[in-house]
Amino acid sequence: MIRAAIYARFSSDRQKDRSIDDQIALCRDLCAREGMAVISTFEDRAISGSAAVNRPGFQALMQAAENSLFDVVVAEDMDRIFRDQADYHNARKRLDFLGITLHTASGKVGTIDGALRALMSEQFIENLRVHTRRGLEGVLRDRRHAGGRAYGYRAVKDKPGELEIVEEEAEIVRQIFADYIAGKTPRQIAHDLNKRSVRPPRGRLWNGSTINGHVARGGGMLLNDLYAGRIVWNKVRMVKDPTTGKRLSRPNPREQYKIVEVPHLRIVDDDTFKTAQLIKIERRRDATPATAQKARAPKRVFSGLIRCGSCGGGMCSVGSDRKGLRLQCSAYRESGSCDNGRRIYLNDIEALAIKGLRQHLAHPAVITEFVDAYNAERKRLKKEATTERARLERRLGEIGREMKRIVDCIVITGMPPEQFVGRMQELEAEKAKVTAGLDSAKESDNVIALHPKALDRYKRAVVELSDHLKRGTPMEFATIRELVTAIIVHASPSRPGGAGTKANTEDDRTVRIDIKGRLAALCGNPALFPNMAMSGGSLVAGEGLEPPTPGL
Structure with missing residues (x-):
């Protein structure tokens, strides 16, 4: 059959x-x-x-x-x-x-x-x-909203496409425009709103990008023409990625925008809206060609690996002075959700991290511990994989024989197939699970012993680390980044007095880093190699480096 x-x-x-x-x-x-x-x-x-x-x-x-x-x-x-x-x-x-x-x-x-x-x-x-x-263009011609959510408005019940103003949210919108015109940055406005526990349009917190928006896409509260009584449609178009099937947005040129006046939805007057747009244009012009060129400069050796010890978020550049580039917690800057506003010099973090790597990773005890742990874990995994693979192969054979018996029963005896549908589905699901288990067991069995040349390469990479490495070639960066997954910066939040004042003691200015390495991942169990979650030492702002504690 x-x-x-x-x-x-x-x-x-x-x-x-x-x-x-x-x-x-x-x-x-x-x-x-x-x-x-x-x-x-x-x-x-x-x-x-x-x-x-x-x-x-x-x-x-x-x-x-x-x-x-x-x-x-x-x-x-x-x-x-x-x-x-x-x-x-x-x-x-x-x-x-x-x-x-x-x-x-x-x-x-x-x-x-x-x-x-x-x-x-x-x-x-x-x-x-x-x-x-x-159909959407017809909705627009009727002076109705063609879709999407906007802070300050809600949909009118049983009237598709019609909006009405939410006065409590409209007051927040007016305050945002007023603060921006008064000189506050979008980040400062977001901090203030979060301190007042004002509910954001979506998510848990206000961010500077929520207010500032994206110029090419026409997003963000400051760029939303609806607040000035205009519906602007067709800012973006949706395209589908043929590989993943996901829908992605692409900005349209301004000449393709469709604009309709809706005075009854105006929250801020035209003068306020236009003034905010002019200020936004002027602030964009302040980004000089030299600044733009600096943003396009090659990445530093630990770019993207430095994280805040208070919240776990990334640390971003906040400009530079005569001592070099400074970093600050991005969560503190964008939303104020982190209480650590300390600014740390990138040069100090790089020098401390490299010194810690050289001292800790080149220690013979560390290398011996890594090799022993890796090979012991490899042997254990191989033994378990062999046992498990034999069990799964036996079960796969049993499933195949049972499925064949069901098919023979239907074909030879003529029994109704419907009686076996449930059991066949169960067997198919179990077969897929067993097959996946076999693939996993084969992958575990493919773990190879650590080759002596790999250890030589590892030692050479540690020796070649430079205390003064600032901007090297991509190959030099890759050598160091092979050893590091993250650098966690622990720094006590600065007090109101600011750096260099009496309100800040030496303890307030001390910075400690933890270096997370890749060797623990190679063993498959971080507990087998605890020394890789090590302290890289500490530094005091303005006083240079202190050597890392031996044995950590």
């Missing part, structure tokens, strides 16, 4: 789950008429058919096809399976190679008619985009 797999799908969360049941019932009737036994069913609920890569049900169907679990794929129509020509042709070639055919309610799908139906399904999606865009 021919084994059949049913595939069902509906594309919108506004449709009903009943659609899946109706499609499966229709396909079961078709299989009964054609003398096919339904082995399993696959489904995707509320998922578009325009990209196969994002449909777990379809991916499971293709995986089952690779395991030769059925002979025919049955669906209500071609558009249930494919809405994209490329997906159709790729899947069709694979199914033809596996000897699996496609059937719909109208019969077997041939090569030519299948290609034509895939073309028609893709064209339907294209037409749907055009019709949707036309």
